[in-house]
Every structure is written in C-alpha cells, then in structure tokens.
Amino acid sequence: MNPQGPVAQGQLDLMKLAITIMIVVLLVVFAIAAYVLVKFRRKKGQTEVPEQVEGNFKLEVIWTVIPLILVIVLAVPTVQQLSALGKDYTKDENALQVKVTAHQYWWEFSYPDLGVTTAQDLIIPTDKTISFVLNSSDVVHSFWVPSLSGKMDTNFAGDEDKKGTTNKFHFSAPNEGVYRGKCAELCGASHAFMEFKVKSVSPDEFDKWVASMKAPAVLPEDAQLAEKFKSACLSCHAVGDQGIAVGPNLTGIGSRESVASMLLNEREGQEGASVEDNLKEWLHNPQKVKPGNQMPDPSELGLTTDEVDAIAEYLAGYKLDYETNSAD
Numbered sequence: 001m002n003p004q005g006p007v008a009q010g011q012l013d014l015m016k017l018a019i020t021i022m023i024v025v026l027l028v029v030f031a032i033a034a035y036v037l038v039k040f041r042r043k044k045g046q047t048e049v050p051e052q053v054e055g056n057f058k059l060e061v062i063w064t065v066i067p068l069i070l071v072i073v074l075a076v077p078t079v080q081q082l083s084a085l086g087k088d089y090t091k092d093e094n095a096l097q098v099k100v101t102a103h104q105y106w107w108e109f110s111y112p113d114l115g116v117t118t119a120q121d122l123i124i125p126t127d128k129t130i131s132f133v134l135n136s137s138d139v140v141h142s143f144w145v146p147s148l149s150g151k152m153d154t155n156f157a158g159d160e161d162k163k164g165t166t167n168k169f170h171f172s173a174p175n176e177g178v179y180r181g182k183c184a185e186l187c188g189a190s191h192a193f194m195e196f197k198v199k200s201v202s203p204d205e206f207d208k209w210v211a212s213m214k215a216p217a218v219l220p221e222d223a224q225l226a227e228k229f230k231s232a233c234l235s236c237h238a239v240g241d242q243g244i245a246v247g248p249n250l251t252g253i254g255s256r257e258s259v260a261s262m263l264l265n266e267r268e269g270q271e272g273a274s275v276e277d278n279l280k281e282w283l284h285n286p287q288k289v290k291p292g293n294q295m296p297d298p299s300e301l302g303l304t305t306d307e308v309d310a311i312a313e314y315l316a317g318y319k320l321d322y323e324t325n326s327a328d
Contacts, residue, residue: 004147004179007171010081011150017077021070085150089131089170096128102141102154102183105190105293106248106261116213117238119248121256122198125206126176134167142185145198148173151184173200178257189292195261205322212320213251217242220314229311232301239318247294252320253279260289276316283308 003009040050089095101108110117124130134143136154144151149171173179183194201209217240219226234243237250254275258264263278273281284305286295298308 002147004175004177005149005171005173007085007149008147010084014078014081018074021074025070085169087170088168089129090133090168092129092131094129095131095170096124097131098122098124098133100132100134100143100154102134102136102138102143102187103294104138104188105183105194105290107143107181107194107196108137108245108248111210114210114214116210117245117249118213118251120196120258120261122181122196123206123209124173124198124200125203126172126174126200127203129170129172131170132168134169139187140185141183141187141194143181144184145171145179145181147179148198153185173198176200176202190290193260193262193290195258197257199257201322208322209320212322216240217251218318220310222310225307225310225314228303228307229314232298232303233311250315250318252318254316254319255322260286260293262289274316276312279312279315280309283312 001012003012090097097111097113099110099112101110106119107122108117108119109122132143132152134152134154136156138156140156141154142151143154149169152167152169155165155167177200179198179200181196181198183191185191187194219239219242220229230242233250236247237243238245239250243250253259256265256275257267259275259278260282263281264272265275265278266272272278282289282295283298286293286297303311
C-alpha cells in the first residue's frame with residue numbers, strides 16, 4: 001500500500017479502481033434494496049397478493065448493460081497492466097539481469113553479466129529496469145517485495161534433462177532506499193524467517209559495490225585462524241575469489257542489513273545489535289535462530305568457542321567500500 005516503484009504503483013492503481021467500482025455497485029444495490037423495502041412493504045391490514053410485475057425489457061437491458069460497462073472499465077486497464085508486467089526483459093541490453101535462486105531458508109542473487117553472486121541483500125541501481133529469472137534449489141518459494149512489486153513463485157529448477165518452470169518478471173526502484181522482501185509461500189519450518197533486503201543505490205554506488213564484490217578475498221590476518229576458516233567455512237561459503245558458494249556468499253557480510261536475514265544489524269536511527277554480536281548468536285546456535293536450516297553446528301566443524309568468536313569478529317569487519325541508505 002506504499003508503492004516505491006512503477007510496477008507496485010500500477011498494481012495499487014488497479015486495486016483502487018476495482019475497489020471503487022465495487023463500492024459504487026454496493027451502494028447502488030443497497031440503495032435500491034432499501035427503497036424497495038420501504039416503498040413496497042406490506043401495509044397494515046393488507047392481505048391481497050401484490051401485483052406481479054415481470055418481463056420489464058428496459059430494466060433487463062439496464063442491469064445487463066451497466067455490469068458489462070463496469071467489467072470493460074476494469075478489464076481494459078487490467079489487460080494493459082498485465083501486458084506490461086509480463087514483458088520479457090531478459091534480452092534487453094539496458095536491463096540489469098539478475099538470477100534469483102531460493103533455498104531453505106535464504107536467497108541467492110546472481111548477476112550473470114557482471115560475474116557477481118551475493119546473498120540476502122539484493123543491490124540494484126536506481127536507473128535500471130531489473131530483469132529477474134527465478135528458480136528454487138529445493139521446494140517452491142515465492143519472491144515478494146511489497147513496496148516494489150507483487151509476488152512471483154520460484155519453482156524447483158530440476159535436473160538438466162527435466163527442467164522445472166522458470167518464472168520471469170521485472171521491477172525497478174526509482175528512489176534510493178532499502179525495501180523488505182519476504183518469501184510468500186509456505187516452504188518449511190523457517191518460512192517466516194526467510195526475509196531479504198532490496199537496496200536501491202545510485203549508479204555510482206552500484207558500480208563501487210560491484211567492484212568491491214569482485215576484489216580479491218581478504219582473509220583473517222592470523223594465519224592459523226585463516227586456515228581454520230578455509231577448512232571449516234570455505235568448503236560451503238565464499239569470500240571474494242576464495243571458497244565455494246554452495247551456501248550464502250559471505251563477501252561483505254559486515255555491510256549487510258542483517259545476519260541470517262532476521263538478526264537486524266545496528267544502523268544509524270535503527271534498533272539492532274552489532275554485526276559481531278549477531279554473527280556470534282548465529283554461528284554459535286544456527287538452529288535456534290532459524291530452525292531447519294542447513295548450517296551445521298560449529299562443533300561438527302571442529303571449531304572451538306574462541307575460534308567461532310574470532311571468525312565472527314573477522315566477518316563483522318569484512319565490509320564493502322560503498323555507501324547505502326537507511327531502511328524505508
């Protein structure tokens with residue numbers, strides 16, 4: 001109900017038009033019903049059957065034509081809006097291409113033309129139409145950023161010889177800001193915790209973010225901790241050009257709006273714990289924060305409490321060299 005982009009604005013306008021038509025029809029019908037109840041109510045002492053009127057051609061034409069006109073008034077802008085929403089921008093050179101892959105219970109965002117992959121925070125420039133290709137790595141999820149667009153399902157992609165349905169859609173965010181995204185399809189125990197952020201930044205800031213994401217990895221200064229981090233964490237995750245991005249890419253996690261999508265990081269003018277404290281809470285007991293996720297307990301990885309704290313401190317300091325705006 002607070003659109004921040006042309007797609008969401010168009011959808012809200014359709015809702016307003018439909019609701020207005022419904023209210024007008026409701027008022028007219030109830031007014032006629034009230035008039036009939038008063039005008040033709042049974043009078044005191046009246047016992048005869050009232051005159052039966054049927055086959056009024058004019059009335060039949062009126063109550064057929066008026067609803068038809070209302071349907072056309074609603075149908076024309078609806079078809080126009082659906083046509084605009086269904087436009088395929090995947091071949092448009094001026095659109096930013098983003099591949100969205102949903103996981104239990106996190107979001108992966110890949111920019112194939114830029115060679116960048118990240119997680120949880122979707123960074124987009126203000127001057128571009130964003131073209132999305134949506135898939136799921138497991139069950140059906142639904143990608144939804146209420147301020148920018150309606151929701152779209154992410155279906156299991158399947159094997160190469162048995163592809164699932166790939167959905168495509170687009171939106172844009174003309175204003176700089178941070179917008180909350182949700183999974184809108186029940187997908188498991190932590191469905192309610194499967195959030196993400198869309199951060200709309202200036203074109204210059206976006207270019208800085210891309211350059212920061214592509215910079216060589218910065219590993220812990222302590223050599224022993226760096227080796228432990230590689231063996232325990234980079235077997236599933238990645239930072240910079242190091243590791244395997246099976247799990248969320250951790251590059252610049254210290255700059256993100258949240259940890260594990262639900263632990264809000266402290267920002268100016270907002271409540272939240274420090275990034276380091278949130279990372280410690282997540283790393284020490286991931287199942288408590290987000291039940292059913294694939295993150296193993298640190299003890300299974302051979303990490304001590306001190307090593308987990310040291311890794312949390314290192315990741316909290318892993319920030320990207322670009323500026324973003326506060327949340328809306």
